[in-house]
Every structure is written in structure tokens, then in C-alpha cells.
Amino acid sequence: MTFKLDEFLPYRLNVAATRISRRFAALHQDESGLSIPEWRVMAHLANEGAVSVRDIHKRVNLDKSIVSRAASRLEGSGLLRKSAHEGDRRLISLELTGKGHVMMEKLGRIADAFQAELLAELGSHAAGFEAGLDRFIASGATEE
Amino acid sequence: MTFKLDEFLPYRLNVAATRISRRFAALHQDESGLSIPEWRVMAHLANEGAVSVRDIHKRVNLDKSIVSRAASRLEGSGLLRKSAHEGDRRLISLELTGKGHVMMEKLGRIADAFQAELLAELGSHAAGFEAGLDRFIASGATEE
DNA sequence: AATATATCGTTGCGGATGCAATGATGTCAA
DNA sequence: TTGACATCATTGCATCCGCAACGATATATT
Numbered sequence: 393m394t395f396k397l398d399e400f401l402p403y404r405l406n407v408a409a410t411r412i413s414r415r416f417a418a419l420h421q422d423e424s425g426l427s428i429p430e431w432r433v434m435a436h437l438a439n440e441g442a443v444s445v446r447d448i449h450k451r452v453n454l455d456k457s458i459v460s461r462a463a464s465r466l467e468g469s470g471l472l473r474k475s476a477h478e479g480d481r482r483l484i485s486l487e488l489t490g491k492g493h494v495m496m497e498k499l500g501r502i503a504d505a506f507q508a509e510l511l512a513e514l515g516s517h518a519a520g521f522e523a524g525l526d527r528f529i530a531s532g533a534t535e536e
Numbered sequence: 537m538t539f540k541l542d543e544f545l546p547y548r549l550n551v552a553a554t555r556i557s558r559r560f561a562a563l564h565q566d567e568s569g570l571s572i573p574e575w576r577v578m579a580h581l582a583n584e585g586a587v588s589v590r591d592i593h594k595r596v597n598l599d600k601s602i603v604s605r606a607a608s609r610l611e612g613s614g615l616l617r618k619s620a621h622e623g624d625r626r627l628i629s630l631e632l633t634g635k636g637h638v639m640m641e642k643l644g645r646i647a648d649a650f651q652a653e654l655l656a657e658l659g660s661h662a663a664g665f666e667a668g669l670d671r672f673i674a675s676g677a678t679e680e
Numbered sequence: 681a682a683t684a685t686a687t688c689g690t691t692g693c694g695g696a697t698g699c700a701a702t703g704a705t706g707t708c709a710a
Numbered sequence: 711t712t713g714a715c716a717t718c719a720t721t722g723c724a725t726c727c728g729c730a731a732c733g734a735t736a737t738a739t740t
Contacts, residue, residue: 444688444689445688445689445690446687446688446689456688456689456690457689457690457691459689460689460690460691461690461691463689464690480687480688481688482687482688482689483687483688483689484688484689
């Protein structure tokens with residue numbers, strides 16, 4: 393048996409992703425209480441303004457149902473607002489509330505600091521690592 | 537707002553890991569029917585012989601409960617055998633059956649081929665990518 | 681205009697996950 | 711020896727996830 397799990401890229405990638413996610417969660421969890429899907433929705437809205445569930449679903453690698461439920465929870469917490477899209481009544485516009493913007497202000501800073509920390513850990517391997525990630529992310533992309 | 541989700545390493549890492557896992561699942565799923573936890577347990581047993589639930593839990597980044605349930609399913613499929621550890625009756629020895637070894641023979645080849653494919657996709661970035669993964673994997677390790 | 685087809689968001693449901701008991705067994709110290 | 715504490719595997723339970731309906735609305739075709 394030549395195969396070694398420890399050297400298997402899918403396994404290694406999964407372990408690394410899990411650990412990094414946990415480290416990041418530990419940094420913001422107390423303050424934000426956001427789950428990963430909630431965090432992604434918020435982060436996307438912070439940059440994009442008013443957007444539909446479908447837009448987020450496509451841009452942020454989350455199933456429609458997950459975006460929908462995350463949005464409902466965030467609405468319940470007063471972090472975002474849902475409103476009818478004028479013109480196409482199938483769509484729903486999601487946008488951050490004032491409270492949501494305040495939170496994302498803080499989380500953005502925490503995230504930027506963490507990103508810098510990770511890049512420092514990568515050191516000279518950062519460029520190669522990012523390039524590799526790009527290839528793997530592109531490899532399974534849902535083409536449109 | 538300076539923060540961009542697309543450039544955020546935890547996000548990128550998660551997306552890459554998910555896509556690679558799906559690609560690998562698509563390669564072996566029809567033949568094996570194994571979930572990720574089941575695959576990890578099998579792969580570990582193929583290399584290590586008789587081992588306890590706890591050993592796998594520590595070596596393979598899975599919760600005890602997940603290992604336990606995966607092992608029960610695999611036992612039901614006739615791929616592994618549970619037996620009492622002589623000496624310490626708290627422990628349970630897990631080991632592949634003949635059928636399990638046959639399956640891992642095939643899966644090992646599939647996995648090796650996929651690994652080669654991924655390394656080819658990384659091309660010149662492979663070394664940097666692996667080095668980066670090493671750092672991130674080490675960074676959250678459960679020290680002992 | 682009327683019907684068929686496509687798209688959007690939500691919800692149901694089966695299964696997986698993670699964490700905290702639980703019961704059984706081992707170890708250590710008085 | 712006895713009792714306190716640690717360790718192991720399993721199980722319960724709340725939650726989350728992914729997929730497949732579903733109802734509502736838009737678009738395309740005739």
C-alpha cells in the first residue's frame with residue numbers, strides 16, 4: 393500500500409481549512425456570534441449593497457437554502473433588512489441595517505488583521521500558496 | 537470597507553477544500569459509497585493494522601463519535617471487524633476485513649492518481665502550496 | 681391571450697455533525 | 711482494599727447541511 397493519508401491533498405486541504413476557520417471563529421465569535429454562512433452573507437452585503445438571495449448564493453458558494461435561512465436569522469437579529477425588489481417581485485433585496493454596518497466595521501478590521509497574520513505565517517510561500525488556491529478554486533467552478 | 541471576501545484566506549481555503557473533496561468523491565463514490573469519515577477510517581486502517589477508535593480520532597482529525605459511527609457502518613458493510621483489545625477491555629481493535637483490503641486496494645490507486653492530477657494542476661506552485669498547508673495544519677494542532 | 685417553461689425564495693426532510701453526558705473499565709493513592 | 715479520578719467507546723440531542731419539492735412570479739412560444 394503506497395497511499396498515505398497524511399500526504400493526500402484533499403485531506404490536508406480539509407484539515408487546514410477546518411483549523412483556519414476555527415481560529416478565525418475564535419477571534420470574532422464572542423463579539424459577533426455569527427456562523428460561517430451568516431458571516432459570508434454579511435461580508436458580501438458590506439461590499440455590494442442591496443442584493444438578492446440568488447446573487448449571494450452564486451457569489452459566495454452557499455446553497456440557496458442556506459443563504460435564505462442565514463438571512464432570516466440575521467433579519468431577526470436586526471443586522472439586515474429584507475425588502476421587495478421593485479420590478480421583479482420574485483426577488484428580495486437584502487441590505488445591511490445601520491447595526492449591521494457597525495458590526496461589519498469591527499469584523500472587517502478583525503478579518504484584515506487575521507489575514508495579515510496568516511500571510512505572515514506563510515512567509516515566502518504566500519505567493520505559491522495563493523496561486524495554488526486559485527487553481528483549485530477555479531477547477532470546480534460552477535460555470536455560468 | 538477595505539475587506540474583500542474573495543481575497544480572504546479562510547474563505548478561499550474552505551472553497552478550495554470543498555471543491556477538491558467533491559471532485560474526489562465523484563471519482564470513487566460510485567464504486568465505494570464511502571463518506572469522508574468512512575474513507576478516512578479505511579485509509580488509516582489500511583496503513584496501520586489494528587487500531588483503537590481513539591487512535592483514529594487523534595490521528596485523523598475526526599471526533600470520537602464520528603469515528604465510532606463510521607466504524608459501525610463499515611462493520612455493517614463487512615469492510616472492517618471490531619474485536620476486544622486483550623489487556624485493556626476499554627479499547628476496541630478495528631481492522632480491515634479481506635473485503636476491506638480489496639476495496640482499499642482499488643481506492644488507493646484512485647487516490648494516488650487523483651493526487652498526481654492535483655500536483656500536475658499545481659505545477660510549479662506545488663512546493664509552495666504544500667509548505668503553506670504544512671504551516672496551517674501545524675498551527676491549530678491539538679498538542680499532546 | 682393562453683399555455684408552457686423557467687426562475688426565485690422558502691420549506692420539508694433525511695442524514696451528518698459536534699458536544700456533552702453516560703456506563704464501563706483502568707489507574708493511582710491512601 | 712477501597713475510593714477518587716482518568717480514559718475509552720457509545721449514545722442523545724440540538725443543530726446544520728444539501729437536496730428536492732413547492733408556491734409564486736416572469737418569460738417565451740404559439
